[in-house]
Amino acid sequence: MEQIQNSPEQQGQAKGAMIMSIVGLALSSTGIPGLIVSLIARKKCKAAEAAGAAGGQMKAANILSKIGVPVSIVCTVLYVISFIAGIASQLN
Secondary structure (H helix, E strand, O other): OOOOOOOHHHHHHHHHHHHHHHHHHHOHHHOHHHHHHHHHHHHHHHHHHHOOOOOHHHHHHHHHHHHHHHHHHHHHHHHHHHHHHHHHHHHO
């Protein structure tokens, strides 16, 4: 297995992308805030990859940010549905 050598700048970008991805996934159950953070994390991943960052942190960041976006969307849709259902139940 070949060891990937990243420059300190690339390591910092990979670590930043991974941290943002973790935060985005953690906040994904909050709906829109999680979606925003997950989209920012996705952009950080793309920027880090464009700068040449590679390795385990980048793989983890990509996977977590790809999971965070759809989970946030699903949670947002569920919150909207429950909000509408709550309003409808108050009208009856």
